[in-house]
Amino acid sequence: MNLELNERRRRVLKAVIQQYIDTATPVASQDLARSLGVSSATVRNEMAALEDAGLLTHLHTSAGRLPTDAGYRFFVENLMDRAALSTQEQRMIQHQFYQIRSELNQWIHLAAAVLARTAQTAAVVTPPRAYESRFKHIELIAINDALVLMVLVLHEGSVKQQTLPADPHTTQEQLSRIAGRINELCHEASAKAIVAIAQTQPAAQPPLSSFEVLVIESVARAMQQFEEHVNELIHHDGLLEMLHQPEFGQVTRVREVLSILEGGTMLESLIPQALASDGVQVIIGGEHSRDELRDYSVILSRYGVNGDVAGVVGVLGPRRMAYPRSISSVRYIAGVMSDLMGDLYGERKIEPTE
Amino acid sequence: MNLELNERRRRVLKAVIQQYIDTATPVASQDLARSLGVSSATVRNEMAALEDAGLLTHLHTSAGRLPTDAGYRFFVENLMDRAALSTQEQRMIQHQFYQIRSELNQWIHLAAAVLARTAQTAAVVTPPRAYESRFKHIELIAINDALVLMVLVLHEGSVKQQTLPADPHTTQEQLSRIAGRINELCHEASAKAIVAIAQTQPAAQPPLSSFEVLVIESVARAMQQFEEHVNELIHHDGLLEMLHQPEFGQVTRVREVLSILEGGTMLESLIPQALASDGVQVIIGGEHSRDELRDYSVILSRYGVNGDVAGVVGVLGPRRMAYPRSISSVRYIAGVMSDLMGDLYGERKIEPTE
DNA sequence: AGTTAGCACTCGGCGGCCAAGAGTGCTAAA
DNA sequence: TTTAGCACTCTTGGCCGCCGAGTGCTAACT
Incomplete structure (x- = not known):
């Protein structure tokens, strides 16, 4: 240029x-x-x-x-001048994350809220995902005579829940035994491997009961669904902040941005792309492949633990966006999130370089 | 009148x-x-x-x-003519709920989406909550050397997750034993009772280790937080549908309704009130106690299992709202949700009478 | 060669004005 | 009690002309 x-x-x-x-x-x-x-x-x-x-x-x-x-x-x-966040802002953000450090599922909410507030536009955050999720643990809990609650924990720490029909009068002890057996069989297995276990029953000395097969199949299905439906898990915040910008003087604009955020526009191209690249990505107006984003700019960064689990944080705003501040905010929050993930996994983190 | x-x-x-x-x-x-x-x-x-x-x-x-x-x-x-939903619509809705019947945490999303679509306005749904939550089950899962994931299941089926610091090199077997012990100690206990257990350690023959006390305290804290922070769990959908109404021609209106939905306005008065009453509640414009709702109408219904767990579904729209259709939609969805809950608990449901 | 004062020109925004149209309230007749 | 007729009110939209903001160009100046 x-x-x-x-x-x-x-x-x-x-x-x-x-x-x-x-x-x-x-x-x-x-x-x-x-x-x-x-x-x-x-x-x-x-x-x-x-x-x-x-x-x-x-x-x-x-x-x-x-x-x-x-x-x-x-x-x-x-x-552009590199406008780092003030140390005071950094401290406040750190503090807020510190307070909820143990509540995994609040991370993305906080990240989106903080980002929206510091960058003064809409923020987007996807939860961390493993490149391939692996089974960690399962628990079966009797809910009533005919229903069992299955709680599935994946290796990256995500928790899925689901109910299953069970034979009447199955006791909690029986369920715990079954869960224990499945935990051993499926230890650290991928979705594919678990499908195989349900079908071939290798190393199952007493053959699996039909209920056990049902549970294993449900585990596999839940894991597969999880891998496919990342889209639905995207979280956003800060719409209200963005609406204060004068470009949203007419409601058609508002509708437009709402359908971008709630429809799957962002995910189909931008998020995968951000997941695949290092550093902070800035996409400005017409540079987007999607035409509906022509009047908007998006700033995204991957966060997470290298080679293991990763997600995306970013902001969406009108083309006339405070780039310096937005970029530093995104970079900083991605760093904080990576640190948190690093503590959880004890491995090396993604630090945005550029 | x-x-x-x-x-x-x-x-x-x-x-x-x-x-x-x-x-x-x-x-x-x-x-x-x-x-x-x-x-x-x-x-x-x-x-x-x-x-x-x-x-x-x-x-x-x-x-x-x-x-x-x-x-x-x-x-x-x-x-008003009672405009019931067409049997075809009812079948479609039933079908959609049937497909996700086993995924508890998708119920409220689906309910809000369906309600927004059939009533053509914004829909609001709170997750089912017990009047007083009771402990059901806990699981401790080793995440890495120093961290443990605690998964807490409450009696009404809600699942909470949280990480805890642990002594290095605690094995999964040790954790499972600890979880088992706590499961027995806290069986069906309320938050208050669990606080007492942590403090007084009754019936604990080998005295509780400091880690065990930490876990029990965390359980109690999580349950208390859960009881207090229902607010944050309110889910809404259908903003886009509502924005097609001509009353949202100017952006100030949009901002207004956004802050109603995302700020806590609705919850502070309306939702508790709806939880406490039978049938479908209709609040029109200036009848609201909150002044910011003067130009809006709200239709709410409780759903759930009588005397046990309950939540609220409803819609928010401009005063000029399609009352017949909205009311029947809310009533119908509340019924469907009650049925689902009934299946889960096998008890009598709330059927909106009036 | 680069800079600047001066000036004509263009264009959007705003207020005023007017005409058209929609709908009411009232009155008087059926 | 209903209704036709009519005057009156108020909004809406179009049109006009003015004003101000800014530019682009030219010619003079350094």
Whole structure:
């Protein structure tokens, strides 16, 4: 990308983008003349040049300039100041995570809430997932005469629950014995391996009862479903924060962003991509493959434990987004989440490099 | 409430409300003259009378009529046709619930989604809760050298998870023994009773180890938190459906409704009230105690198993809401949920009577 | 060559105005 | 008691013209 911009031109571009991000109104040459120490006419010339280079536009002849996608991109990659969160903010965030460190299933809620608040836009978080989930533990609990609650714990710490029909008057002791047997049979097994166990019954000295087979099949099915339906587990927060931005002046925009967040748009392309790459990903406006995201920017980062389990945190906002702050927020939260996961697994974490 | 309305006046009121609900525009006397077989002037006279009675208003001199809160109330209680869901819709809903009957934690999601879709507004569902939760089962699973995952199952079937620090090199067998011991000690106990167990250690022949005390305290704390934080568990869906209503033409409305749904407004008064009463509750506009709900109506019903566990389902929409359909939808979904719970507990269910 | 003052030009936004239309309330007649 | 007729009210939408904001260009200046 055009690195042949001279120093002043860069400063003009940077100033335009910063002010536009700040005020949401096209910026006039006058606005910059003062701070750059040159006349408005000079600024106008520079702006015209930046427009020729495809980094700025204006909406009509007598309107101020605003950045194009390429302009934002150049800003993010070459111009932006790295705005780290203040140590005070960092401490507050750390503290909040510390308080719920033992409640696994609140992590993603907190992450989304904190991210939405610090970046002032909508935040998106997927729960951590293993590349291939492995069986850890199962428990069978009698609920009533005919029903059993099966609690399944996967290796990465996720817990799934499900009810199963049982023979009447099966006692809790019997159930515990069965659970114990299955725990041994399925120890650390993958979904596929468990399917195989249900079918072939290897190493099962007393052959498996029909109920035991049912349980094992349910385990396998639950694990497979879990692997397939990550989509449904995506969590978001901060819609309200985002709606304060002036681009959401009309309700059609709101509907649009709601269906992006609640429909599966993000997941189909962005999240897998973020999971597969290191560092913080910034996708700006029309750079998206999905057309419905044309007016939005997305910042995503993977978090988790390398080679083991990982998830994605990020924000979604209008193209005119506070990139420096959003990017540092995403990076920081991803780091915090990785630390938490690291404590849980005692392995090396993903630290966003770039 | 004014039962001295003559037949024709009732028909006028009913027609006005039905048409207003349908079109969202004030209805003119002309519109009703045809269908009532009288002239528009007559209809105007009747409308004026209904306005004197406080059941209708108009926004300015030359605008059509629209219902007041009292008008809606009269409609709901005396005029409305009971519009049951079609058997086809009922079958579809039944079918969807049947498919996930074994996945407890998907019930509320499905209920909210189905309700939002059939009633075409935002739906709200709280998970079933026991009046006082009792301990059912605990499981301790070694995660790594220093961490243990505690899975706690409450009597009503809810599952909570939490990590605990443990002495290094505690084996899974040791953990299972400890879990077994605690399961016996805490059998069917309430949160208070469990606190007492941790403190006084009655009937504990070998005295409890410090780790065992930690686990028991954690169980107690989790149960207490669960009892206090029902609020955070409220689930909603169908915002998008609701935004299609013309009353959400301006974004301030959207923000308003978002903060109602995500802030705790509903829970503080409405949900406890719905939990305490039988049948379907309809609260219209200004009848709310909370002022922020002045422009909205809420329809709620308790569901669950009588005297044991119960939750709330309902919808939130603009005052101009399709009451007949919404009410039947809420009633029906509450019934379905009660059936599901009944199967789980094998006891008598709450069937909304009125 | 680069910078800047000056100026004409363009365009959106806003307020005022007017006409059209929708609907009512009232009155008087059926 | 109902209804036709009519005056009156109030909203809505379109149209016009003005104002202000900003630009682009040119010519002068350094």
